[in-house]
Amino acid sequence: MKKYWAITNCRVSSDEQLKNNSLNRQRESVLKAAQRLGVIIPKDGQWSGSASSKKGNNFKRKDILEMLDYCKKHRQVKYLIIDEPDRFMRSIKEAFYWETKFEQEVGVKVYYACDDSLNGDDLAAKMMRFTKYFAAEGSNEERQRKSISGDAKAITEGRYPFRPKLGYCKSLKPGIHVVAPEIGDLMKSILLRLSAGLLSLPESLAEYNNSNYVRNGKHCGYKMDKWRKIVTDPYYAGVVEMNRQVKARNEHGLHVPLISLEEHLRIVEIVTKRRKNQNGPRKNGNPDFPLNTITLCKDCYEMEQKSGRVGRRNRGKFVGFKHGNGRTNKVYKRYRCRICGRSILRDELHKEVQEFLAMLDFSSSGRRLLEDALNRVWKAEEESEASKIIKLRNEATNIRRINNELIDKLATTNNATVYRQIEERIEERTKQIEELEDEICEIEERQNNNKQNFIDFALNFADNLGVHFFEIDLSLIKEFKLLLFPEGFFVNSNNKVYTTKISPFYRLREIKKSSEDDKLDLMVRVKRL
Protein backbone atom coordinates (compact mmCIF):
# COMPACT_ATOMS: atom_id res chain seq x y z
CA MET A 1 0.00 0.00 0.00
CA LYS A 2 1.29 3.40 -0.92
CA LYS A 3 2.02 5.61 2.03
CA TYR A 4 0.78 9.19 2.07
CA TRP A 5 2.90 12.11 3.09
CA ALA A 6 2.45 14.94 5.55
CA ILE A 7 4.29 18.20 5.81
CA THR A 8 4.73 20.02 9.11
CA ASN A 9 4.99 23.56 10.31
CA CYS A 10 6.36 24.54 13.72
CA ARG A 11 6.51 28.17 14.62
CA VAL A 12 7.62 30.39 17.48
CA SER A 13 6.83 34.04 17.80
CA SER A 14 9.88 36.22 17.43
CA ASP A 15 9.87 37.41 21.02
CA GLU A 16 9.27 34.04 22.57
CA GLN A 17 11.72 32.93 25.19
CA LEU A 18 13.06 29.41 25.21
CA LYS A 19 12.63 29.13 21.46
CA ASN A 20 14.40 25.81 21.29
CA ASN A 21 12.33 24.19 23.99
CA SER A 22 9.14 25.29 22.37
CA LEU A 23 10.23 24.12 18.92
CA ASN A 24 11.36 20.74 20.24
CA ARG A 25 8.04 20.24 21.95
CA GLN A 26 6.10 21.14 18.84
CA ARG A 27 8.23 18.79 16.76
CA GLU A 28 7.59 15.91 19.11
CA SER A 29 3.89 16.64 18.99
CA VAL A 30 3.63 16.72 15.19
CA LEU A 31 5.78 13.58 14.85
CA LYS A 32 3.42 11.72 17.15
CA ALA A 33 0.46 12.89 15.09
CA ALA A 34 2.12 11.64 11.90
CA GLN A 35 2.56 8.25 13.54
CA ARG A 36 -1.09 8.19 14.52
CA LEU A 37 -2.08 9.04 10.95
CA GLY A 38 0.36 6.49 9.51
CA VAL A 39 1.97 9.01 7.17
CA ILE A 40 5.55 9.83 6.22
CA ILE A 41 7.14 13.22 6.77
CA PRO A 42 9.64 13.90 3.99
CA LYS A 43 12.90 15.54 5.00
CA ASP A 44 12.30 18.62 2.93
CA GLY A 45 8.69 18.87 4.04
CA GLN A 46 9.30 20.46 7.43
CA TRP A 47 8.99 24.16 8.06
CA SER A 48 9.89 25.99 11.19
CA GLY A 49 10.76 29.51 12.08
CA SER A 50 9.51 32.65 13.62
CA ALA A 51 7.42 34.15 10.84
CA SER A 52 4.75 36.34 12.36
CA SER A 53 1.25 34.91 12.21
CA LYS A 54 -0.38 38.14 13.23
CA LYS A 55 -3.62 39.13 11.60
CA GLY A 56 -3.14 40.58 8.13
CA ASN A 57 0.31 39.05 7.60
CA ASN A 58 -0.76 35.66 6.52
CA PHE A 59 -2.14 36.09 3.01
CA LYS A 60 1.41 36.54 1.75
CA ARG A 61 3.31 34.59 4.39
CA LYS A 62 6.40 33.15 2.81
CA ASP A 63 6.43 29.76 4.57
CA ILE A 64 2.79 29.14 3.73
CA LEU A 65 3.23 29.99 0.06
CA GLU A 66 6.22 27.60 -0.02
CA MET A 67 4.19 24.84 1.55
CA LEU A 68 1.35 25.28 -0.91
CA ASP A 69 3.86 25.14 -3.70
CA TYR A 70 5.41 21.95 -2.27
CA CYS A 71 2.02 20.29 -2.13
CA LYS A 72 1.36 21.17 -5.76
CA LYS A 73 4.59 19.39 -6.73
CA HIS A 74 4.11 16.39 -4.44
CA ARG A 75 0.54 15.23 -4.79
CA GLN A 76 1.06 12.38 -2.27
CA VAL A 77 0.98 15.00 0.51
CA LYS A 78 -2.36 14.67 2.31
CA TYR A 79 -1.80 16.56 5.56
CA LEU A 80 -0.31 19.75 6.82
CA ILE A 81 0.34 19.03 10.50
CA ILE A 82 0.43 21.90 12.97
CA ASP A 83 0.78 21.56 16.73
CA GLU A 84 -1.87 24.04 17.81
CA PRO A 85 -4.18 26.32 15.77
CA ASP A 86 -2.46 29.50 16.90
CA ARG A 87 0.83 28.12 15.61
CA PHE A 88 -0.72 28.30 12.19
CA MET A 89 -2.66 31.56 12.26
CA ARG A 90 -3.77 34.07 14.78
CA SER A 91 -6.67 35.28 12.74
CA ILE A 92 -10.05 33.62 12.19
CA LYS A 93 -10.54 34.83 8.66
CA GLU A 94 -7.08 33.90 7.42
CA ALA A 95 -7.09 30.52 9.13
CA PHE A 96 -10.28 29.41 7.42
CA TYR A 97 -9.05 30.95 4.17
CA TRP A 98 -5.92 28.77 4.22
CA GLU A 99 -7.67 25.65 5.51
CA THR A 100 -10.02 25.94 2.54
CA LYS A 101 -7.32 26.85 0.03
CA PHE A 102 -5.15 23.84 0.94
CA GLU A 103 -8.11 21.53 0.71
CA GLN A 104 -9.54 22.91 -2.53
CA GLU A 105 -6.34 23.46 -4.47
CA VAL A 106 -4.12 20.54 -3.40
CA GLY A 107 -6.38 18.19 -1.40
CA VAL A 108 -4.38 18.71 1.80
CA LYS A 109 -6.05 18.76 5.17
CA VAL A 110 -4.72 21.04 7.90
CA TYR A 111 -4.36 18.70 10.87
CA TYR A 112 -3.95 19.82 14.49
CA ALA A 113 -1.72 17.58 16.58
CA CYS A 114 -2.61 18.89 20.04
CA ASP A 115 -6.22 17.77 20.10
CA ASP A 116 -7.83 15.34 17.69
CA SER A 117 -11.31 16.68 18.32
CA LEU A 118 -10.31 19.77 16.34
CA ASN A 119 -9.86 17.76 13.18
CA GLY A 120 -13.37 16.69 12.32
CA ASP A 121 -15.52 18.11 9.54
CA ASP A 122 -18.57 18.35 11.72
CA LEU A 123 -19.95 21.54 13.16
CA ALA A 124 -18.60 20.86 16.64
CA ALA A 125 -15.02 20.57 15.39
CA LYS A 126 -15.39 23.68 13.26
CA MET A 127 -16.76 25.51 16.25
CA MET A 128 -13.78 24.43 18.33
CA ARG A 129 -11.32 25.58 15.70
CA PHE A 130 -13.17 28.84 15.44
CA THR A 131 -12.93 29.29 19.19
CA LYS A 132 -9.19 28.59 19.15
CA TYR A 133 -8.55 31.12 16.42
CA PHE A 134 -10.84 33.57 18.09
CA ALA A 135 -8.77 33.29 21.27
CA ALA A 136 -5.51 33.50 19.36
CA GLU A 137 -6.60 36.57 17.49
CA GLY A 138 -7.65 38.51 20.52
CA SER A 139 -5.55 37.39 23.40
CA ASN A 140 -2.16 37.55 24.92
CA GLU A 141 -2.55 34.26 26.65
CA GLU A 142 -0.49 32.42 24.11
CA ARG A 143 2.81 32.53 25.86
CA GLN A 144 1.26 31.54 29.14
CA ARG A 145 -0.34 28.44 27.70
CA LYS A 146 2.83 27.49 25.88
CA SER A 147 4.81 27.75 29.06
CA ILE A 148 2.35 25.47 30.87
CA SER A 149 2.79 22.63 28.42
CA GLY A 150 6.51 23.37 28.40
CA ASP A 151 6.50 22.92 32.16
CA ALA A 152 4.67 19.62 31.87
CA LYS A 153 7.29 18.42 29.42
CA ALA A 154 10.07 19.45 31.81
CA ILE A 155 8.40 17.37 34.53
CA THR A 156 8.21 14.29 32.33
CA GLU A 157 11.92 14.73 31.69
CA GLY A 158 12.63 14.88 35.43
CA ARG A 159 13.29 18.60 35.61
CA TYR A 160 11.53 21.00 37.96
CA PRO A 161 10.94 24.26 36.06
CA PHE A 162 9.77 26.28 39.05
CA ARG A 163 11.39 27.99 42.02
CA PRO A 164 13.75 25.72 43.96
CA LYS A 165 12.22 24.02 46.99
CA LEU A 166 13.39 24.78 50.52
CA GLY A 167 16.85 23.20 50.87
CA TYR A 168 17.71 23.39 47.18
CA CYS A 169 19.13 26.04 44.87
CA LYS A 170 19.53 26.54 41.13
CA SER A 171 22.40 24.99 39.22
CA LEU A 172 23.85 25.62 35.77
CA LYS A 173 21.40 23.10 34.34
CA PRO A 174 17.95 24.67 34.12
CA GLY A 175 15.36 22.85 36.20
CA ILE A 176 17.87 20.56 37.90
CA HIS A 177 18.29 21.99 41.38
CA VAL A 178 21.08 21.01 43.74
CA VAL A 179 21.14 20.62 47.51
CA ALA A 180 21.88 24.03 49.01
CA PRO A 181 24.65 24.43 51.57
CA GLU A 182 23.54 24.72 55.21
CA ILE A 183 19.77 24.59 54.70
CA GLY A 184 20.02 21.43 52.58
CA ASP A 185 21.80 19.58 55.38
CA LEU A 186 19.35 20.93 57.94
CA MET A 187 16.32 19.79 55.93
CA LYS A 188 17.83 16.37 55.36
CA SER A 189 18.57 15.90 59.04
CA ILE A 190 15.09 17.07 60.08
CA LEU A 191 13.31 14.88 57.53
CA LEU A 192 15.33 11.78 58.44
CA ARG A 193 14.66 12.15 62.16
CA LEU A 194 11.01 12.95 61.53
CA SER A 195 10.55 9.78 59.53
CA ALA A 196 12.41 7.73 62.16
CA GLY A 197 10.11 9.05 64.90
CA LEU A 198 12.99 10.80 66.67
CA LEU A 199 11.31 14.18 66.19
CA SER A 200 7.64 15.04 66.48
CA LEU A 201 6.08 17.31 63.88
CA PRO A 202 5.94 20.37 66.23
CA GLU A 203 9.53 19.70 67.32
CA SER A 204 10.66 19.61 63.71
CA LEU A 205 9.01 22.97 63.04
CA ALA A 206 10.54 24.50 66.18
CA GLU A 207 13.97 23.23 65.16
CA TYR A 208 13.66 24.83 61.75
CA ASN A 209 12.28 28.13 63.08
CA ASN A 210 15.01 28.34 65.72
CA SER A 211 17.83 27.38 63.37
CA ASN A 212 20.61 29.84 62.60
CA TYR A 213 19.46 29.83 59.02
CA VAL A 214 16.14 31.40 59.99
CA ARG A 215 17.52 33.47 62.86
CA ASN A 216 20.04 35.09 60.53
CA GLY A 217 17.25 36.13 58.24
CA LYS A 218 18.22 33.93 55.30
CA HIS A 219 14.68 32.61 55.20
CA CYS A 220 11.41 33.32 56.96
CA GLY A 221 10.01 31.02 59.62
CA TYR A 222 6.92 28.95 58.99
CA LYS A 223 3.67 28.19 60.69
CA MET A 224 2.35 24.68 61.05
CA ASP A 225 0.03 24.57 58.06
CA LYS A 226 2.76 25.53 55.62
CA TRP A 227 5.35 23.37 57.36
CA ARG A 228 3.11 20.35 57.06
CA LYS A 229 3.04 20.83 53.29
CA ILE A 230 6.81 21.23 53.15
CA VAL A 231 7.78 18.10 55.07
CA THR A 232 5.30 15.97 53.11
CA ASP A 233 6.52 17.26 49.75
CA PRO A 234 7.50 14.23 47.66
CA TYR A 235 10.16 16.34 45.96
CA TYR A 236 12.47 15.47 48.85
CA ALA A 237 12.11 11.81 47.88
CA GLY A 238 13.00 12.49 44.25
CA VAL A 239 9.54 13.17 42.82
CA VAL A 240 8.87 16.15 40.56
CA GLU A 241 5.27 17.15 40.02
CA MET A 242 3.03 20.06 39.12
CA ASN A 243 -0.57 20.48 40.20
CA ARG A 244 -1.73 23.43 38.15
CA GLN A 245 -4.27 23.52 35.35
CA VAL A 246 -2.12 20.81 33.84
CA LYS A 247 -1.01 18.03 36.16
CA ALA A 248 2.19 16.07 35.74
CA ARG A 249 4.25 13.79 37.97
CA ASN A 250 7.53 11.96 37.60
CA GLU A 251 8.96 9.83 40.40
CA HIS A 252 12.44 9.96 38.91
CA GLY A 253 13.42 13.59 39.13
CA LEU A 254 16.96 14.47 38.07
CA HIS A 255 17.76 16.18 41.38
CA VAL A 256 19.43 14.41 44.30
CA PRO A 257 16.73 13.43 46.83
CA LEU A 258 17.21 14.04 50.56
CA ILE A 259 15.29 10.96 51.67
CA SER A 260 13.96 7.72 50.22
CA LEU A 261 10.40 7.26 49.02
CA GLU A 262 9.83 4.91 51.94
CA GLU A 263 10.95 7.56 54.41
CA HIS A 264 8.73 10.10 52.69
CA LEU A 265 5.70 7.83 53.02
CA ARG A 266 6.41 7.37 56.71
CA ILE A 267 6.44 11.14 57.20
CA VAL A 268 3.13 11.45 55.33
CA GLU A 269 1.68 8.81 57.61
CA ILE A 270 2.94 10.56 60.75
CA VAL A 271 1.67 13.95 59.64
CA THR A 272 -1.77 12.78 58.55
CA LYS A 273 -2.23 10.67 61.66
CA ARG A 274 -1.44 13.67 63.82
CA ARG A 275 -3.95 15.79 62.02
CA LYS A 276 -6.61 13.16 62.47
CA ASN A 277 -6.05 13.18 66.23
CA GLN A 278 -6.44 16.92 66.29
CA ASN A 279 -9.67 17.04 64.36
CA GLY A 280 -10.88 13.97 66.15
CA PRO A 281 -12.82 11.92 63.68
CA ARG A 282 -14.30 9.09 65.68
CA LYS A 283 -11.92 6.28 66.28
CA ASN A 284 -13.95 4.50 68.88
CA GLY A 285 -16.58 2.88 66.78
CA ASN A 286 -20.09 3.62 65.77
CA PRO A 287 -21.36 7.01 66.98
CA ASP A 288 -24.92 5.72 66.84
CA PHE A 289 -24.17 3.22 69.58
CA PRO A 290 -21.97 4.76 72.26
CA LEU A 291 -22.79 1.98 74.70
CA ASN A 292 -21.20 -0.69 72.50
CA THR A 293 -18.78 -2.85 74.50
CA ILE A 294 -19.32 -0.99 77.78
CA THR A 295 -22.76 -2.45 78.48
CA LEU A 296 -23.24 -6.06 79.50
CA CYS A 297 -26.07 -8.54 79.71
CA LYS A 298 -26.06 -9.44 83.42
CA ASP A 299 -27.13 -13.10 83.20
CA CYS A 300 -24.86 -13.94 80.26
CA TYR A 301 -21.95 -12.08 81.82
CA GLU A 302 -22.23 -14.13 85.01
CA MET A 303 -22.52 -17.36 83.05
CA GLU A 304 -19.42 -16.52 81.04
CA GLN A 305 -17.52 -15.65 84.19
CA LYS A 306 -18.31 -19.04 85.69
CA SER A 307 -16.77 -20.72 82.66
CA GLY A 308 -13.63 -18.62 83.06
CA ARG A 309 -14.14 -15.98 80.39
CA VAL A 310 -13.37 -12.69 82.04
CA GLY A 311 -12.51 -9.17 81.04
CA ARG A 312 -12.25 -8.56 77.34
CA ARG A 313 -12.87 -12.17 76.48
CA ASN A 314 -16.32 -12.05 78.00
CA ARG A 315 -18.84 -12.19 75.20
CA GLY A 316 -21.88 -10.98 77.13
CA LYS A 317 -21.73 -7.53 75.66
CA PHE A 318 -24.48 -5.56 74.03
CA VAL A 319 -23.83 -4.52 70.47
CA GLY A 320 -25.88 -2.03 68.45
CA PHE A 321 -27.57 -2.87 65.17
CA LYS A 322 -30.10 -1.32 62.81
CA HIS A 323 -33.04 -3.07 61.26
CA GLY A 324 -35.72 -1.88 58.92
CA ASN A 325 -39.43 -2.36 58.63
CA GLY A 326 -40.03 -3.28 55.00
CA ARG A 327 -43.53 -1.87 54.86
CA THR A 328 -42.90 1.54 56.41
CA ASN A 329 -39.24 2.03 55.43
CA LYS A 330 -38.57 2.92 59.03
CA VAL A 331 -35.19 2.09 60.55
CA TYR A 332 -34.97 0.90 64.15
CA LYS A 333 -31.87 1.02 66.28
CA ARG A 334 -31.35 -1.61 68.93
CA TYR A 335 -28.72 -3.18 71.11
CA ARG A 336 -28.50 -6.95 71.23
CA CYS A 337 -26.71 -9.36 73.58
CA ARG A 338 -24.16 -11.34 71.63
CA ILE A 339 -24.89 -14.53 73.59
CA CYS A 340 -28.60 -14.83 74.34
CA GLY A 341 -29.66 -12.52 71.54
CA ARG A 342 -32.18 -10.55 73.52
CA SER A 343 -32.47 -7.01 72.25
CA ILE A 344 -33.52 -3.65 73.60
CA LEU A 345 -34.38 -0.43 71.75
CA ARG A 346 -31.45 1.93 71.65
CA ASP A 347 -33.38 4.92 72.96
CA GLU A 348 -34.83 2.87 75.78
CA LEU A 349 -31.42 1.67 76.93
CA HIS A 350 -29.97 5.18 76.69
CA LYS A 351 -32.82 6.45 78.83
CA GLU A 352 -32.18 3.75 81.41
CA VAL A 353 -28.51 4.70 81.60
CA GLN A 354 -29.37 8.38 81.98
CA GLU A 355 -31.83 7.64 84.76
CA PHE A 356 -29.26 5.56 86.53
CA LEU A 357 -26.68 8.33 86.26
CA ALA A 358 -29.20 10.85 87.60
CA MET A 359 -29.44 8.77 90.75
CA LEU A 360 -25.82 9.43 91.52
CA ASP A 361 -24.70 12.21 93.78
CA PHE A 362 -21.49 14.00 93.24
CA SER A 363 -19.74 13.34 96.54
CA SER A 364 -18.28 16.35 98.31
CA SER A 365 -14.89 14.72 98.52
CA GLY A 366 -15.21 13.85 94.84
CA ARG A 367 -16.05 17.42 94.09
CA ARG A 368 -12.95 18.67 95.89
CA LEU A 369 -10.81 16.13 94.10
CA LEU A 370 -12.15 17.17 90.75
CA GLU A 371 -11.67 20.87 91.43
CA ASP A 372 -8.16 20.17 92.55
CA ALA A 373 -7.36 18.19 89.43
CA LEU A 374 -8.92 20.81 87.17
CA ASN A 375 -6.82 23.52 88.77
CA ARG A 376 -3.73 21.47 88.18
CA VAL A 377 -4.60 20.83 84.55
CA TRP A 378 -5.25 24.53 84.14
CA LYS A 379 -1.97 25.53 85.70
CA ALA A 380 0.01 23.28 83.37
CA GLU A 381 -1.91 24.78 80.47
CA GLU A 382 -1.09 28.31 81.63
CA GLU A 383 2.58 27.54 81.94
CA SER A 384 2.82 26.20 78.43
CA GLU A 385 0.92 29.24 77.12
CA ALA A 386 3.29 31.58 78.96
CA SER A 387 6.33 29.95 77.41
CA LYS A 388 4.61 30.11 74.04
CA ILE A 389 4.19 33.87 74.45
CA ILE A 390 7.86 34.32 75.33
CA LYS A 391 8.82 32.39 72.24
CA LEU A 392 6.56 34.45 70.00
CA ARG A 393 7.94 37.69 71.48
CA ASN A 394 11.50 36.55 70.78
CA GLU A 395 10.56 35.68 67.25
CA ALA A 396 9.00 39.11 66.71
CA THR A 397 12.09 40.83 68.12
CA ASN A 398 14.32 38.90 65.75
CA ILE A 399 12.28 39.79 62.72
CA ARG A 400 12.14 43.42 63.81
CA ARG A 401 15.94 43.54 64.05
CA ILE A 402 16.30 42.10 60.53
CA ASN A 403 13.74 44.53 59.26
CA ASN A 404 15.68 47.47 60.68
CA GLU A 405 18.81 46.26 58.93
CA LEU A 406 16.90 46.07 55.68
CA ILE A 407 15.57 49.58 56.15
CA ASP A 408 19.13 50.82 56.64
CA LYS A 409 20.14 49.07 53.45
CA LEU A 410 17.27 50.69 51.60
CA ALA A 411 18.67 54.12 52.36
CA THR A 412 21.96 53.32 50.63
CA THR A 413 20.54 51.60 47.53
CA ASN A 414 20.54 53.31 44.18
CA ASN A 415 19.61 50.37 42.02
CA ALA A 416 15.85 50.42 41.41
CA THR A 417 15.45 46.65 41.11
CA VAL A 418 17.34 45.96 44.33
CA TYR A 419 15.35 48.70 46.00
CA ARG A 420 12.10 47.07 45.03
CA GLN A 421 13.27 43.66 46.20
CA ILE A 422 14.29 45.01 49.59
CA GLU A 423 11.00 46.84 49.87
CA GLU A 424 9.13 43.62 49.21
CA ARG A 425 11.09 41.80 51.88
CA ILE A 426 10.42 44.52 54.39
CA GLU A 427 6.73 44.35 53.64
CA GLU A 428 6.75 40.60 54.05
CA ARG A 429 8.47 40.84 57.44
CA THR A 430 6.23 43.62 58.65
CA LYS A 431 3.29 41.37 57.94
CA GLN A 432 4.93 38.54 59.87
CA ILE A 433 5.42 40.79 62.87
CA GLU A 434 1.77 41.82 62.79
CA GLU A 435 0.68 38.21 62.68
CA LEU A 436 2.86 37.34 65.66
CA GLU A 437 1.44 40.21 67.67
CA ASP A 438 -2.10 39.14 66.86
CA GLU A 439 -1.30 35.67 68.03
CA ILE A 440 0.14 36.93 71.32
CA CYS A 441 -2.94 39.08 71.98
CA GLU A 442 -5.20 36.15 71.30
CA ILE A 443 -3.43 33.89 73.77
CA GLU A 444 -3.44 36.53 76.48
CA GLU A 445 -7.14 37.15 76.09
CA ARG A 446 -7.87 33.48 76.18
CA GLN A 447 -5.90 33.13 79.40
CA ASN A 448 -7.84 35.84 81.18
CA ASN A 449 -11.30 34.65 80.28
CA ASN A 450 -11.04 30.97 80.37
CA LYS A 451 -9.99 29.67 83.69
CA GLN A 452 -13.31 30.18 85.46
CA ASN A 453 -15.29 29.10 82.41
CA PHE A 454 -13.31 25.93 82.23
CA ILE A 455 -13.84 24.97 85.87
CA ASP A 456 -17.51 25.98 85.88
CA PHE A 457 -18.12 23.95 82.81
CA ALA A 458 -16.41 20.88 84.19
CA LEU A 459 -18.24 21.01 87.53
CA ASN A 460 -21.58 21.57 85.87
CA PHE A 461 -20.86 18.67 83.61
CA ALA A 462 -20.04 16.44 86.56
CA ASP A 463 -23.10 17.60 88.49
CA ASN A 464 -25.41 16.67 85.64
CA LEU A 465 -23.73 13.61 84.34
CA GLY A 466 -26.97 11.90 83.39
CA VAL A 467 -27.98 14.78 81.16
CA HIS A 468 -24.59 15.15 79.54
CA PHE A 469 -23.36 11.62 79.23
CA PHE A 470 -24.51 11.09 75.65
CA GLU A 471 -23.25 14.48 74.57
CA ILE A 472 -19.67 13.49 75.24
CA ASP A 473 -17.42 12.76 72.34
CA LEU A 474 -17.37 9.05 71.73
CA SER A 475 -13.68 8.71 72.53
CA LEU A 476 -14.30 10.36 75.91
CA ILE A 477 -17.20 8.07 76.74
CA LYS A 478 -14.77 5.17 76.97
CA GLU A 479 -12.47 7.26 79.17
CA PHE A 480 -15.37 8.30 81.40
CA LYS A 481 -16.54 4.78 81.73
CA LEU A 482 -13.07 3.69 82.78
CA LEU A 483 -12.90 6.55 85.21
CA LEU A 484 -16.34 6.42 86.76
CA PHE A 485 -17.69 2.93 86.18
CA PRO A 486 -14.70 0.69 85.64
CA GLU A 487 -16.84 -2.40 85.28
CA GLY A 488 -19.21 -0.89 82.74
CA PHE A 489 -23.00 -0.93 82.86
CA PHE A 490 -25.06 -4.02 83.49
CA VAL A 491 -28.55 -4.66 82.21
CA ASN A 492 -30.60 -7.15 84.23
CA SER A 493 -33.44 -9.27 82.97
CA ASN A 494 -35.94 -6.45 83.65
CA ASN A 495 -33.85 -4.14 81.44
CA LYS A 496 -32.79 -2.13 84.49
CA VAL A 497 -29.33 -0.58 84.40
CA TYR A 498 -26.88 -0.62 87.27
CA THR A 499 -23.17 -0.85 87.90
CA THR A 500 -21.10 -2.79 90.39
CA LYS A 501 -18.35 -0.31 91.01
CA ILE A 502 -18.49 3.46 91.18
CA SER A 503 -15.62 5.89 91.41
CA PRO A 504 -15.15 8.04 94.55
CA PHE A 505 -16.32 11.03 92.52
CA TYR A 506 -19.85 9.71 92.78
CA ARG A 507 -21.95 7.68 95.08
CA LEU A 508 -25.35 6.14 94.94
CA ARG A 509 -27.40 7.94 97.48
CA GLU A 510 -26.71 5.33 100.14
CA ILE A 511 -23.15 4.34 99.22
CA LYS A 512 -20.39 5.29 101.64
CA LYS A 513 -17.17 7.14 100.91
CA SER A 514 -14.45 5.09 99.36
CA SER A 515 -10.88 4.65 100.49
CA GLU A 516 -7.96 7.05 100.14
CA ASP A 517 -6.20 4.71 97.72
CA ASP A 518 -9.01 4.91 95.23
CA LYS A 519 -8.91 8.69 95.37
CA LEU A 520 -5.24 8.82 94.51
CA ASP A 521 -5.70 6.41 91.66
CA LEU A 522 -8.50 8.57 90.36
CA MET A 523 -6.49 11.78 90.47
CA VAL A 524 -3.89 10.21 88.28
CA ARG A 525 -6.51 9.31 85.75
CA VAL A 526 -8.16 12.72 85.81
CA LYS A 527 -4.84 14.35 85.08
CA ARG A 528 -4.60 12.17 82.03
CA LEU A 529 -7.96 13.43 80.86
Ligand SMILES: [Zn+2]
Ligand atom coordinates in the same frame (compact mmCIF):
# COMPACT_ATOMS: atom_id res chain seq x y z
ZN1 LIG B 1 -27.59 -12.17 77.20
